[in-house]
Amino acid sequence: MADKLKTYPALRWAGLALIACALIALPFVLATAGTTWVRVTNLAILFALLALGLNIVVGFAGLLDLGYIAFYGVGAYAYALLASPQFNLHLPFWIILPIGALAACVFGVLLGAPTLKLRGDYLAIVTLGFGEIVRIFFNNLSQPVNITNGPQGISRIDPMRIGDFSFSQSEVILGLNFSGPIKYYYLLLLVLLVAIVVNLRLENSRIGRAWQAIREDEVAAQAMGINTTRIKLLAFAMGASFGGVAGGMFAAMQGFISPESFVLVESVMVLSMVVLGGMGNIWGVIVGALLLSFVPELLRHTVDPLQRSLFGRLIVEPEVVRMLLFGLALMLMMLFRPAGLWPSKVRKRELTDE
Amino acid sequence: MSALLEVLAVGKRFGGIEALSGVSFTIARGEIYGLIGPNGAGKTTFFNLLTGVYRADSGSFRFDGKPLNVKAPHQVAAAGIARTFQNIRLFANMSALENVMVGRHVRTRAGIFGAILRSAATRAEEAAIHARAWALLDYVGLAARGNEVAHNLSYGDQRRLEIARALATEPKLLALDEPVAGMNATETATLRTLLERIQGDGTTILLIEHDMKLVMGLCDRILVLDYGRKIAEGTPALVRSDAAVIEAYLGGELA
Numbered sequence: 001m002a003d004k005l006k007t008y009p010a011l012r013w014a015g016l017a018l019i020a021c022a023l024i025a026l027p028f029v030l031a032t033a034g035t036t037w038v039r040v041t042n043l044a045i046l047f048a049l050l051a052l053g054l055n056i057v058v059g060f061a062g063l064l065d066l067g068y069i070a071f072y073g074v075g076a077y078a079y080a081l082l083a084s085p086q087f088n089l090h091l092p093f094w095i096i097l098p099i100g101a102l103a104a105c106v107f108g109v110l111l112g113a114p115t116l117k118l119r120g121d122y123l124a125i126v127t128l129g130f131g132e133i134v135r136i137f138f139n140n141l142s143q144p145v146n147i148t149n150g151p152q153g154i155s156r157i158d159p160m161r162i163g164d165f166s167f168s169q170s171e172v173i174l175g176l177n178f179s180g181p182i183k184y185y186y187l188l189l190l191v192l193l194v195a196i197v198v199n200l201r202l203e204n205s206r207i208g209r210a211w212q213a214i215r216e217d218e219v220a221a222q223a224m225g226i227n228t229t230r231i232k233l234l235a236f237a238m239g240a241s242f243g244g245v246a247g248g249m250f251a252a253m254q255g256f257i258s259p260e261s262f263v264l265v266e267s268v269m270v271l272s273m274v275v276l277g278g279m280g281n282i283w284g285v286i287v288g289a290l291l292l293s294f295v296p297e298l299l300r301h302t303v304d305p306l307q308r309s310l311f312g313r314l315i316v317e318p319e320v321v322r323m324l325l326f327g328l329a330l331m332l333m334m335l336f337r338p339a340g341l342w343p344s345k346v347r348k349r350e351l352t353d354e
Numbered sequence: 355m356s357a358l359l360e361v362l363a364v365g366k367r368f369g370g371i372e373a374l375s376g377v378s379f380t381i382a383r384g385e386i387y388g389l390i391g392p393n394g395a396g397k398t399t400f401f402n403l404l405t406g407v408y409r410a411d412s413g414s415f416r417f418d419g420k421p422l423n424v425k426a427p428h429q430v431a432a433a434g435i436a437r438t439f440q441n442i443r444l445f446a447n448m449s450a451l452e453n454v455m456v457g458r459h460v461r462t463r464a465g466i467f468g469a470i471l472r473s474a475a476t477r478a479e480e481a482a483i484h485a486r487a488w489a490l491l492d493y494v495g496l497a498a499r500g501n502e503v504a505h506n507l508s509y510g511d512q513r514r515l516e517i518a519r520a521l522a523t524e525p526k527l528l529a530l531d532e533p534v535a536g537m538n539a540t541e542t543a544t545l546r547t548l549l550e551r552i553q554g555d556g557t558t559i560l561l562i563e564h565d566m567k568l569v570m571g572l573c574d575r576i577l578v579l580d581y582g583r584k585i586a587e588g589t590p591a592l593v594r595s596d597a598a599v600i601e602a603y604l605g606g607e608l609a
Contacts, residue, residue: 206480213445216445216446220445225431234466
């Protein structure tokens with residue numbers, strides 16, 4: 001199919017235009033089913049962003065990071081602290097988001113620098129610990145000086161605003177009702193698009209090749225003059241900045257954050273998106289993120305009513321069904337598609353041969 | 355001929371075992387220098403010291419007129435020494451072309467921002483990497499196999515690809531660790547032609563090899579190691595008739 005698209009560029013553009021139209025119309029269609037679904041979609045895009053960031057670390061460079069959500073948390077707290085009544089700072093988002101990305105990036109380097117000599121399981125365990133440390137810091141940095149407000153979290157975070165245009169308020173433009181979530185949807189879509197372009201360009205670059213080489217054979221990569229520590233750090237820093245941006249947007253959208261949002265399960269979730277979708281393949285990773293974000297919501301809305309209509313009462317909680325299906329899906333994946341739903345060509349060769 | 359690599363009394367111990375003791379020699383620019391010796395003589399240890407995998411306990415290297423101060427393996431390639439591996443270490447799941455493109459890493463500059471913004475300089479560099487990689491594949495006779503995945507190549511082709519990848523780093527010294535091990539006669543002959551061509555184009559070669567026919571026929575000078583010591587050095591004819599060498603290879607009684 002890819003070859004056909006290359007020989008008929010018009011077909012390709014028509015397809016892209018169609019997808020673009022669908023994406024532009026999507027929130028209004030979803031809004032007819034309830035604003036909740038627009039919110040769900042927004043969170044799904046946010047997770048796609050996170051998954052793309054983690055894909056750089058895990059998919060491209062082959063470094064298993066189990067504490068990735070910490071960078072998301074750093075970005076979110078950076079936004080919350082700089083745009084809320086907590087310190088009475090109200091900086092505009094276009095200043096804070098880069099600060100959040102930079103802060104996450106610094107944390108990425110802080111974690112990476114001492115640990116990148118470790119490999120495989122050992123690196124995974126250290127990153128896992130790092131994720132927990134960051135969360136515990138958020139939880140406890142309310143004394144002696146109150147910085148993060150501890151477990152209560154930070155509320156009344158400013159929404160994103162450009163001049164008088166606020167992303168959180170509904171308004172009618174050209175006869176269409178743009179609710180807050182719909183506005184955020186477009187913003188998120190734009191950021192996701194940028195993230196995709198950045199990912200694609202990195203993959204096919206000198207740095208991308210170096211990541212791939214390190215993943216394949218670190219000793220040979222060094223012999224080729226690749227400074228493996230530095231290149232791995234770059235992967236950590238890049239991945240972390242994606243997390244930082246996503247975290248900032250999360251804080252602005254929700255208006256409230258607490259350490260609860262940055263627990264280990266979230267790291268595992270994002271990693272599952274990458275693995276399920278197909279490590280190293282940008283489109284696969286996005287599909288993974290959307291699937292793992294939407295399916296639980298669909299279950300939430302079907303499992304409960306279905307049981308009530310069948311048995312007259314709730315027997316199995318939606319959350320239990322969700323975990324059951326999740327486990328089942330992962331097992332089936334391991335058996336039938338070990339490289340993910342939509343793996344990258346190289347990764348597929350790595351994971352299915354021999 | 356001026357010296358390219360000077361090895362000055364290099365020694366290395368592993369616990370109680372002296373793997374290399376005070377070995378000195380000089381490789382001249384443009385020659386093919388052979389390093390031979392029975393198994394365990396210290397050839398691979400020397401190779402690992404030169405390429406920064408281990409650090410020498412004593413002695414030093416001078417390369418290209420400057421002290422070679424290697425703190426990590428990746429600095430060796432930058433200094434101008436490229437190596438191949440005894441047990442082929444290609445990036446097995448990347449294409450032959452991509453393997454060679456990775457070899458260009460050390461001579462190119464594009465960083466993360468260049469890649470993201472895809473500036474004119476980055477695009478030009480990328481095009482140059484591409485062109486150079488194809489040219490090198492052609493040079494070693496793999497132009498037709500460029501898009502094939504490395505581990506699908508035949509054994510002989512993988513060896514040549516490893517050499518192409520090493521040449522991509524623009525080495526002054528190409529260090530080959532048993533390049534014809536496991537090759538049949540035809541493949542060995544092809545590789546020999548290739549090595550002669552590389553020498554003819556001005557790259558100095560350090561060759562560790564067990565194939566005596568190849569070593570004696572190809573090398574300008576040979577160093578013989580035994581139990582970590584230099585026991586002979588000189589032209590193939592000289593080394594072949596050296597009593598100590600015969601003893602090391604055939605045993606004392608026969609000498």
